[in-house]
Each structure stands twice: as C-alpha cells, then as structure tokens.
Amino acid sequence: MSVEAPTTLMEVKDLEVAFRHHRSTLRALDGVSLEWKPGEILGLVGESGCGKSTLARTMLGLEEPAAGEVLLEGQPTTGKSALAGLRRRVQMIFQDPYQTLNPRQRVGQIVAEPLKVQGVGKELHQERIERAMNEVGLEPGRFLDRYPHQLSGGQRQRVAIAAALVLEPDGLICDEPVSMLDASVRSQILTVLLDLQKKRGLALIFITHDLSLAWTLCDRIAVMYLGRIVETGSATAVIESPQHPYTEALVTAAPVPVAGGRVRRELLKGELPDPSNLPSGCPFHPRCPKRFEPCDRVVPELVPAGKPGQLAACLLHGEKGEHVSGD
Numbered sequence: 568m569s570v571e572a573p574t575t576l577m578e579v580k581d582l583e584v585a586f587r588h589h590r591s592t593l594r595a596l597d598g599v600s601l602e603w604k605p606g607e608i609l610g611l612v613g614e615s616g617c618g619k620s621t622l623a624r625t626m627l628g629l630e631e632p633a634a635g636e637v638l639l640e641g642q643p644t645t646g647k648s649a650l651a652g653l654r655r656r657v658q659m660i661f662q663d664p665y666q667t668l669n670p671r672q673r674v675g676q677i678v679a680e681p682l683k684v685q686g687v688g689k690e691l692h693q694e695r696i697e698r699a700m701n702e703v704g705l706e707p708g709r710f711l712d713r714y715p716h717q718l719s720g721g722q723r724q725r726v727a728i729a730a731a732l733v734l735e736p737d738g739l740i741c742d743e744p745v746s747m748l749d750a751s752v753r754s755q756i757l758t759v760l761l762d763l764q765k766k767r768g769l770a771l772i773f774i775t776h777d778l779s780l781a782w783t784l785c786d787r788i789a790v791m792y793l794g795r796i797v798e799t800g801s802a803t804a805v806i807e808s809p810q811h812p813y814t815e816a817l818v819t820a821a822p823v824p825v826a827g828g829r830v831r832r833e834l835l836k837g838e839l840p841d842p843s844n845l846p847s848g849c850p851f852h853p854r855c856p857k858r859f860e861p862c863d864r865v866v867p868e869l870v871p872a873g874k875p876g877q878l879a880a881c882l883l884h885g886e887k888g889e890h891v892s893g894d
C-alpha cells in the first residue's frame with residue numbers, strides 16, 4: 568500500500584449539533600460538510616448565531632455531534648487517544664484572550680501549560696516556549712514573568728497564539744481573533760497569523776463576520792446561515808461573484824465596500840428567524856429577495872454554481888434538494 572500525503576487536514580461530514588433550549592431543540596449545525604486542506608486559510612463567515620463557533624468547537628471535540636463525523640487526515644477523531652492526537656495537531660484561539668488566559672499565571676506558565684498537558688519532556692520546554700514567543704513577537708526576556716493584566720489587548724492575543732503554537736500544530740482555528748482589538752493592533756495580529764501560515768505552513772480557519780477581511784485573508788470561504796453552509800468556493804469567487812442571495816446580501820451590506828465598491832444596504836431585510844423554529848424549505852426564503860415558488864417547500868442542497876469549485880445551496884441553480892411537507 569502506498570503512503571500518500573493526506574489531501575485534507577480536517578474534514579467534517581454531515582455534522583448535526585443540537586442544543587436543548589427550554590422545551591424546544593435548537594439545531595445549531597444542520598448537516599455541515601467541509602474540507603480544510605493542509606496550509607489552507609479557510610474563512611467561515613455569517614451573521615452572529617449562525618453556528619460558526621459551534622462548528623469550530625465540534626471540530627475540536629468540545630461539542631458532541633448528534634450525527635456526522637469529524638476526521639483528521641481522513642481518520643475518525645472519536646475516542647480518547649484520537650482526541651488527544653487531534654488537540655495536539657489543531658489548536659484554537661478566541662475573540663477575547665482575557666477570558667481564556669489564567670489571570671493567576673505568568674506568561675511563561677501560560678505558554679508552558681499545553682506542553683505539560685500533553686506530557687512533553689521538561690527539557691524541551693524552555694526552547695519551545697521561547698521559540699513560540701519569538702514567533703509572535705514577544706521578547707521572552709521582557710514578557711515571561713508578566714501577568715495577563717499587565718499586558719495590552721494585542722499582547723494578550725499574542726500570548727494566546729504562542730500558547731497555541733507551542734505544541735507545533737498543523738492547524739489553528741481562530742474564532743474572531745481580532746474583533747475586539749483596535750484597528751492598528753488588529754493588523755499586527757493578522758500579520759503574525761499570516762507569517763505563521765507562510766513560514767510554518769500552518770493551516771488557518773479564520774472565523775469572522777467581516778467579509779472584506781475574509782476576502783483579503785482567505786484562500787477559500789464558507790458562508791453559513793442558520794447552521795448550514797449556503798455557499799463555498801475560492802474567496803475571490805464567493806465575494807466577487809456570489810451565487811447565493813444571502814452571500815450577495817452580505818457582500819452588498821458590508822460596511823467596507825468589497826468587490827467593486829458598491830454600497831447598498833437595503834438587501835438584507837427582516838430578522839434572523841428563531842433558530843429553534845426554522846422556516847420550512849430554504850431557511851433563507853423569508854428574507855430572500857429572489858425567492859420563487861418552490862423555496863418554501865424544498866430545502867436546497869449545495870450544488871455547483873458560478874466558478875469552478877464554487878457551490879451554492881439555492882434553488883436558482885436547479886431544484887436539487889429535499890422536498891418537505893410541513894415539517
């Protein structure tokens with residue numbers, strides 16, 4: 568048997584995640600399939616509440632899916648040892664590092680923690696910690712002994728990235744990593760992440776509601792709406808020629824004009840539906856300016872649309888989907 572290089576770092580198939588909400592069930596992920604390739608920068612975009620963080624957490628085994636699979640290099644990630652392997656290979660950073668950094672630990676201890684958890688020999692710690700800190704632009708001599716409250720927001724996010732890097736992972740999932748930072752600090756942190764991608768070949772998942780950021784940063788984008796991926800493709804294809812009316816609305820409503828500089832804001836009408844009581848048919852149809860006859864009774868599947876590799880879950884691209892009868 569020949570040993571081929573894996574074509575995906577991670578892959579999820581038909582993921583379903585549900586939360587109990589009072590007496591109803593909220594389907595936070597409703598049949599999500601996605602591939603993340605080695606070294607790739609994959610953007611996850613969509614309005615707040617569409618399931619981006621839940622997808623990230625489920626990929627790392629922090630949420631239990633009701634159905635579907637999470638694969639690391641084609642292998643299942645269920646079971647204790649597979650999960651430990653996954654956590655060594657793929658790390659995550661969050662919007663607010665202040666909430667994830669232990670306030671009673673010094674920077675040196677925070678960055679050392681993953682090494683301890685994974686049982687990496689003590690003789691390797693100092694070198695690994697210093698390397699990770701240098702890679703994120705924190706001089707070890709100045710920062711090792713500081714506490715989180717003695718750091719700026721940008722420095723705290725650098726510490727979080729260093730702690731994520733210390734195990735030398737292949738992938739880093741960044742959940743809105745710069746949305747709480749000032750503009751100038753924001754671009755510094757993005758530069759750190761992009762350098763890591765270039766120098767280490769680190770694959771990144773970049774979760775953001777900022778489409779123009781996703782456009783400049785990402786190789787590929789997946790657009791989520793109410794627990795589903797409604798469009799995916801190269802960043803250029805998705806942003807410059809969106810094939811799903813929801814993506815089109817997001818692009819048009821982006822506060823910073825992307826792709827062509829149009830600024831129109833009237834497209835995305837109506838509230839996000841109650842996720843525990845989804846509309847029938849296409850979940851976007853009540854807000855969709857292009858809805859037509861079958862949209863309230865057929866749940867569209869992702870089908871090829873637009874540029875090569877681009878997919879959209881919209882009946883405008885052919886009536887392929889699951890017919891529903893008042894579910």
Ligand SMILES: Nc1ncnc2c1ncn2[C@@H]1O[C@H](COP(=O)(O)OP(=O)(O)O)[C@@H](O)[C@H]1O
Pocket residue numbers: 586587593595613614615616617618619620621622842
């Ligand atoms: N632990 C939880 N318990 C109950 N509901 C949750 C939980 N986490 C997320 N949700 C719900 O799941 C949906 C998706 O949430 P989330 O993944 O955080 O969205 P996003 O990151 O895109 O803003 C939302 O409706 C949210 O309220």
Ligand SMILES: [Mg+2]
Pocket residue numbers: 619620621742
């Ligand atoms: Mg989130």
